[in-house]
Amino acid sequence: MKALIRWSLRFIPRPWLQRAVPAIFPILAVWYRGKRYECPICQSRWRKMLPYGRVQMRANALCPKCQSLERHRLIWLYLQRKTDFFSAPHKVLHIAPEVCFVERFKQLPQLKYYTADLESPWADIKMDIRRMPLEDNSFDIIFCNHVLEHIDDEQQALRELYRVLRPGGWALLQVPINYELEHTFEDPSIESPEAREKYYGQNDHVRQYGRDYAQRLEKAGFRVKADAFVKTLPPDEVRRFALPANEILYIAVKP
Numbered sequence: 001m002k003a004l005i006r007w008s009l010r011f012i013p014r015p016w017l018q019r020a021v022p023a024i025f026p027i028l029a030v031w032y033r034g035k036r037y038e039c040p041i042c043q044s045r046w047r048k049m050l051p052y053g054r055v056q057m058r059a060n061a062l063c064p065k066c067q068s069l070e071r072h073r074l075i076w077l078y079l080q081r082k083t084d085f086f087s088a089p090h091k092v093l094h095i096a097p098e099v100c101f102v103e104r105f106k107q108l109p110q111l112k113y114y115t116a117d118l119e120s121p122w123a124d125i126k127m128d129i130r131r132m133p134l135e136d137n138s139f140d141i142i143f144c145n146h147v148l149e150h151i152d153d154e155q156q157a158l159r160e161l162y163r164v165l166r167p168g169g170w171a172l173l174q175v176p177i178n179y180e181l182e183h184t185f186e187d188p189s190i191e192s193p194e195a196r197e198k199y200y201g202q203n204d205h206v207r208q209y210g211r212d213y214a215q216r217l218e219k220a221g222f223r224v225k226a227d228a229f230v231k232t233l234p235p236d237e238v239r240r241f242a243l244p245a246n247e248i249l250y251i252a253v254k255p
């Protein structure tokens with residue numbers, strides 16, 4: 001199974017994979033059914049979750065029902081337990097929306113919820129994050145996860161996120177971070193997919209973020225809260241929900 005998933009992620013185009021999943025997952029779900037693991041997003045239970053990862057495969061990563069990964073389940077719990085996202089009215093912009101969240105967020109009656117994407121035909125707003133066709137100070141909450149590592153002019157994107165967020169609003173801006181790096185590594189001469197794979201870990205990334213990530217957000221005006229929320233959870237929940245043990249959540253607030 002590991003080898004098959006690794007091969008699929010590398011060689012099958014993402015839109016095809018997304019189309020294949022609804023056919024394949026119900027079959028897998030029967031095989032993986034059990035009690036040991038639980039997905040807090042779709043509330044399903046499994047004897048194990050699917051392995052996932054491009055370079056190194058992680059065991060118990062992907063929910064066989066809603067396709068959530070470890071970080072998505074952590075975000076869900078954070079929203080549930082540390083914010084009023086599920087109860088209070090908010091105007092929400094969700095950029096490059098994760099499939100495990102979209103339908104569930106759409107059903108929340110108190111939200112004005114908008115999805116946005118550069119390419120996806122299903123997004124409400126088709127836009128380039130560096131030039132958003134949106135008014136100043138117009139959103140309470142923005143989700144923009146695993147996007148910035150693909151954007152050449154990151155500061156321009158951050159200025160746009162800052163601009164459309166209302167004062168007091170917040171954005172969740174997760175990116176892959178290599179905590180062994182003190183400074184983010186980027187070099188515009190690294191252009192080919194092969195070189196990007198080698199230096200940044202994925203062929204469409206344009207940098208590898210390091211421990212200075214929060215400072216890069218602050219440069220655009222945000223006040224950043226780096227929340228090690230997962231460290232506050234009981235170990236049996238971290239195991240049962242198959243959460244990422246070291247993920248830090250970056251909440252960027254517009255003062």
Ligand SMILES: [Zn+2]
Nearest residue numbers: 039042063066
């Ligand atoms: Zn799930």
